[in-house]
Amino acid sequence: MTANPRVTVWNEYQVEKQQPEVAKIYPDGIHYAIAQHLQSSGLTVKTATLDQPDHGLTDAILNQTDILIWWGHIAHDQVQDTIVDKVHQRVLSGMGLIVLHSGHFSKIFKRLMGTSCSLKWRNNGEKERLWVLDPSHPIAAGLDDSFELAAEEMYGEFFDIPNPDSLVFISWFEGGEVFRSGCCFHRGRGKVFYFRPGDEAYPTYYQPNVLRVITNSIYWASPLN
Amino acid sequence: MTANPRVTVWNEYQVEKQQPEVAKIYPDGIHYAIAQHLQSSGLTVKTATLDQPDHGLTDAILNQTDILIWWGHIAHDQVQDTIVDKVHQRVLSGMGLIVLHSGHFSKIFKRLMGTSCSLKWRNNGEKERLWVLDPSHPIAAGLDDSFELAAEEMYGEFFDIPNPDSLVFISWFEGGEVFRSGCCFHRGRGKVFYFRPGDEAYPTYYQPNVLRVITNSIYWASPLN
């Protein structure tokens, strides 16, 4: 495990600039909110966004990245295939990848999964409860049996992904659905974690348990060196 | 796969005799209701109960059993260890075992799992919805994305079992819990399926989707030759 993993938080950074109600929650972008928290907990953190040259993911940056966090939603198609190729290669070579929420439809996640990654969804701010399925897993460290998010978008099964190597969380939704919301995958020398919560309409990335899971997953997904 | 598996339905057969409201639902016992359905679908079926000599599980019976279905609740401790040893040995040698509902605390299931098999529970007749997590699995054949039981006992995570070899269903409960309600395990030459629904207070074993799952699991768990 890398003692002090270097994290890059990537965000397409579109909805925060287009929608005032999102900007109120994340005035400097979702990437900034996550990066701020990780930095304050002692990690070395960079950010990168879609509109930067090479989407901010130059070879120099990727080579200094132990963990890449990915948030995207409405602009997956704008991510260039050459960059996706490089990120894919880096994951297989050992870089950890943490894919958040609507990133399930990103090119890089679909490439790594080999499936459609489709799911059911409904966005009307319902209650979500995440249950820990594997209390021995390091990503569940420090959590109770379950934790709640007061309002979130719903994602429901069938989630078209390969069977995860470890299934850490299952979400319960008020409206009647369940979802595999914390999924670990080993791919090549790299480790991938998909974590469901984080629609832009809700202040999810300020929620302590959500941040704790992201931090735990950074250590779990770190390259072995 | 055995073309025509021979099934034995085992039931402790206590609550049906002790509780009039259960007897109304299952006048001849839960084993009888399940066996009736399986027979009518063309399978070769026997039943066996706790109060019979050797709990109805003599060597002769076990040797003619390809699939053993197990329901127990209040009398797990009365099952003799020598019989549990024999059933255990038969499973490792290839006999399929289908453990229903409160059978999670049976001696044979705990022996095969190696864990406590504990879980959360609450019995006030709430709605359960079972979601299919693996639509490619033969136990899910013929089902929609999900199916509902109007009233059932709740079982909730953390369910202390080994990670299943295949996870076919996750249950959603009205009160806020989730549960791994359809779990496949390979043990030795045998296959084990745990299926959650079936508290004695509800007519669950007359529900067509529940019966379909049990039938599917019989074919899946059949010995290979």
Next chain:
Amino acid sequence: MTANPRVTVWNEYQVEKQQPEVAKIYPDGIHYAIAQHLQSSGLTVKTATLDQPDHGLTDAILNQTDILIWWGHIAHDQVQDTIVDKVHQRVLSGMGLIVLHSGHFSKIFKRLMGTSCSLKWRNNGEKERLWVLDPSHPIAAGLDDSFELAAEEMYGEFFDIPNPDSLVFISWFEGGEVFRSGCCFHRGRGKVFYFRPGDEAYPTYYQPNVLRVITNSIYWASPLN
């Protein structure tokens, strides 16, 4: 399970035409040898090859295919992406896919795995022994603890694939390597089986145990309805 699955055996059919010593073993192509055996065992079988229009995989053919068997080696790049897209979609919709030997580097297998699918190899006709890791798995039905191939190409770990949903065989090679040679994957509504043996220089696809495994895998991978 489909009672009578319709099988299409696809072969790039190049080495048999280019190399006389291969033509001696498979005068009508590898696809023909496999198809002949499957037909004689009562299955409905078609063949398709690279040089046919649409590589023989038109919509009409694909829609009548329950199981696609894939052999390719030197011409993976000549398979058109539009055909790969269609096969991919069919697998996620439920068609079974059986990938043989050097098909590990086919476009369709790499697409479904999301990894490089690279491996070690050495071709000097050494002994291979395949060990059954899961005697309860239907693909191992009718086999002993292990079976041998007198001479084969060696494939060795690390094989860069996702962790299989079931690992049925591990190969031992005379020269010192091991390999996950029978791997099951669930992808969408489809099932995928990778089976290692079958270099064109050896009469592997006439070997009874190899043919038995392929037949077993056809039933295992069949669509559910």
Next chain:
Amino acid sequence: MTANPRVTVWNEYQVEKQQPEVAKIYPDGIHYAIAQHLQSSGLTVKTATLDQPDHGLTDAILNQTDILIWWGHIAHDQVQDTIVDKVHQRVLSGMGLIVLHSGHFSKIFKRLMGTSCSLKWRNNGEKERLWVLDPSHPIAAGLDDSFELAAEEMYGEFFDIPNPDSLVFISWFEGGEVFRSGCCFHRGRGKVFYFRPGDEAYPTYYQPNVLRVITNSIYWASPLN
């Protein structure tokens, strides 16, 4: 992860006292050799043996143990069931357990697995090569693609255990067998690692790669706190 896990190395400590040729290799016992190495690498280590009161595994000792390492061979039956019960309970509550070599037939391992844990074996000092199947797993950190032991007892498949949650190593043996030699299991809140090498007739526990694997597994299996 526990920053500084407290390790207890348990050994039945019989063959070293009974067989002079073993005593030459391990004059103070296998437990002493392992403990010495772990201590020198900075870990907090105790030892415990069969002949001590409560086999050295009193409540006080168990409560101060984060990781229990287990070696046994000819005296499994002499381990009292009450101690096995306590160790079992501690594992389900989070204590890590590392079971070495012939410990596959220990009461505690069989209890946790729920299967017979039987295997093939032959002891004539043949070459073993351990191949890394998952280079992203922390137990494989710092290793090459494979490593060799010049002379060891052979263990061969079928190894009757549940499918491991992660399979880190497969052994190749000179005589023609393979074996799942590094297996991870999650059980309750605890983690279990089975590691194959270590017959008493060979100086295996002085081998740097073997010691590295044991050390890696200590960190992997540590309680989460």
